[in-house]
Amino acid sequence: MSERERIKFMHNYCKIAEDQQNSGVSDNLARNSDDLSEEQIKYLVENCSEPLVILNQLKWKILKWDLGDWCSILENEDLPCRCGKNVYSKCPQWETITSKKVLKISNFVELRNSKDPKEWIYFDYKYLKDWIINKEKIKKDITWKSFGYPDLGWQESTIWIGTEGAHTPCHVDTYGCNLVAQVLGRKLWCLFPPNENLLPTRVPYEESTIFSEMNFFSPQPNKFKGIESCRKVILNPGDVLFVPHGWWHYVENLEFAISINTWLPTVN
Numbered sequence: 596m597s598e599r600e601r602i603k604f605m606h607n608y609c610k611i612a613e614d615q616q617n618s619g620v621s622d623n624l625a626r627n628s629d630d631l632s633e634e635q636i637k638y639l640v641e642n643c644s645e646p647l648v649i650l651n652q653l654k655w656k657i658l659k660w661d662l663g664d665w666c667s668i669l670e671n672e673d674l675p676c677r678c679g680k681n682v683y684s685k686c687p688q689w690e691t692i693t694s695k696k697v698l699k700i701s702n703f704v705e706l707r708n709s710k711d712p713k714e715w716i717y718f719d720y721k722y723l724k725d726w727i728i729n730k731e732k733i734k735k736d737i738t739w740k741s742f743g744y745p746d747l748g749w750q751e752s753t754i755w756i757g758t759e760g761a762h763t764p765c766h767v768d769t770y771g772c773n774l775v776a777q778v779l780g781r782k783l784w785c786l787f788p789p790n791e792n793l794l795p796t797r798v799p800y801e802e803s804t805i806f807s808e809m810n811f812f813s814p815q816p817n818k819f820k821g822i823e824s825c826r827k828v829i830l831n832p833g834d835v836l837f838v839p840h841g842w843w844h845y846v847e848n849l850e851f852a853i854s855i856n857t858w859l860p861t862v863n
Contacts, residue, residue, distance in 0.1 A: 624786075624828040626650055637743020640774070640837050640859070646786045646826050649835045653776055655736045658833055662704070665779065665853065668732060669700040674718040674756070681713055683813040687764035687806070691799045706758045707851045715760035715848075723855075724750045739857055742774060742835070747857050755854040762847035765793060765807035771858045773838035777830035780852030785811065786826040789841035793822070811845040830854075 626648040627639065636652065660668075675697050679688040686692075698716060706712050727733060734749035767789070787793060793807035809818055829849065830836055838844060840861045 624648060624826045633741055633743045633745075636741070640742065640772075643837060644839055646784075646828075646839060646842060647837045648828055648830070649742070649837065650833070652741050653833050653835055654741060655776070655778070657733060657736050657778060660779070662707075662779070662851065666700050666704060669727070669756075672700065672726070672728060673697050674700065674726075675721075676716045676718050677761075678714055678716050679761070681715060681760050684810065685815075687808070687810045688762075688812060689764060689799050689806070690801075700756075703756065703758055703851065712758065712760070715758050715762070717755070717757040717761035719755045719757065719761070719763065720753050721755075722750075722753050727754070737855065739774065744857075744859070747859075752855050752857045755852075755856070757848045757852060759848055759850050760812075761852075762812055762845070765809055765811050765843055765845040767795075767805050767807075767841060767843045768803060768838075769805060770803050771860050772840045773836075773856055773858060775830070775836040775838065775854055775856040777832050777834045777836075778853045778855055779832055781849040782830045782852045782854060783847045783849055784828050784830060784836060785845040786828075786838065787822070787824055787843040789843070791822065791824050791843060793843050807843060807845075812847065 624646055627650065631639070631652075636649065639647070675695065677690060677693045678696050679693045696716070698718075703716060706714070706716060723730065723734065723737065730749065737749035737752050738745070739747040739752075765785075765787075793809050795805050796808050797805060799806065828834075828836065
């Protein structure tokens, strides 16, 4: 399956129309743009069993930054990355089989500007407190207070920076639930309820993650027959996605993109 065929199938499978790609609006994922209080949003998050996109609540100043601003902040950073290939493969590109490189943000920009990139690179799941040296301009901005969690800030948040095609194989997180803020660029999320059979595997083994054997990046259409419960959305800057506990999700950058997330404990 060629790259063009892969993208066509993926978008047809998720039923993402061209106008939805441009607007970011999903036809089957709830969005809430009401003027809610912090307490109301927290209640909504703690009692929602479906994925939800929350609009107009993120007030971070870094949402106004462009790629040049991020390059300025990150120019001296050594970024340990996963590097995958834009090729067809029968198996998902597990973390254990992707190559590892320490790169600069300039390498991301160079690949972003390439007309025919052969690979993707991902600085993924990195806690801000551990990695970003020049934190001051970022950390004072990162707070989840407007979502009802005033004690969660940059120290409890992870950052994800990747080129087009950078992705996380379909998986379910066994601990907690997730708030994801889209900061720059667009990112595709495909989500499935916990009872969907997506061929779970503990290979590769990761304590807090159960992976799916299904390859969403270069899918074989016959493997997806009978799977009809996909909730999907393209996140745009300023959108915040709530991922309930136990939900499967496949995530892929549609262009150079940056996300920041935090983990929430489950509520009994």
